[in-house]
Amino acid sequence: VYCCTILDSNMLLIRNNSYWMIYRFNRLLSSCQSKNGENLFSSSMALNSTMKKLFDSKQYKEALNLFDQNFKISTDSTIDMAIKACTISKDYKRGIRIQQGLSSQSRNNSYIQAALLCFYRKSFTNAFNI
Numbered sequence: 001v002y003c004c005t006i007l008d009s010n011m012l013l014i015r016n017n018s019y020w021m022i023y024r025f026n027r028l029l030s031s032c033q034s035k036n037g038e039n040l041f042s043s044s045m046a047l048n049s050t051m052k053k054l055f056d057s058k059q060y061k062e063a064l065n066l067f068d069q070n071f072k073i074s075t076d077s078t079i080d081m082a083i084k085a086c087t088i089s090k091d092y093k094r095g096i097r098i099q100q101g102l103s104s105q106s107r108n109n110s111y112i113q114a115a116l117l118c119f120y121r122k123s124f125t126n127a128f129n130i
Contacts, residue, residue: 043073044073044074044075044078047066047067047070047073047074047078048075048077048078048081050066051063051066051067051078051081051082052081054066055081055084055085060085060088060089060091061089061091063081063082063085064082064085064086064089064091064094067081067082067085067098068094071101076106076109076111076112077111079098079102079106079109079112080109080111080112080115082098083095083098083099083112083115083116083119084115084118084119086098086119087115087118087119087122087123090122090123092119092123095119095123099116099119
């Protein structure tokens with residue numbers, strides 16, 4: 001009985017921490033936008049850090065929206081995360097749009113190439129299952 005009580009309270013604690021994390025990320029996102037919707041990120045490092053936090057908390061749609069708003073200051077690392085988020089969330093149109101907007105330098109990045117291979121493999125696999 002004691003073991004079950006600990007397990008139940010730990011599960012409740014984990015669930016509450018997850019809600020708290022989501023709340024904090026939503027607050028962080030809203031604080032990074034001005035009232036007219038323009039981005040307030042001063043650097044690609046801040047964008048990359050925020051996207052990583054969203055990606056790690058499985059908030060892929062929010063990460064992709066943030067990426068779209070800040071594409072001009074994105075780095076190859078940020079692009080890699082965005083492609084992976086498209087793969088996981090099955091947002092194939094957005095993934096293709098990201099790929100089409102890549103510079104030649106980014107297209108030659110091995111991490112982005114690997115992410116694109118996974119993206120297209122997954123999208124073709126899902127297309128055959130329809």
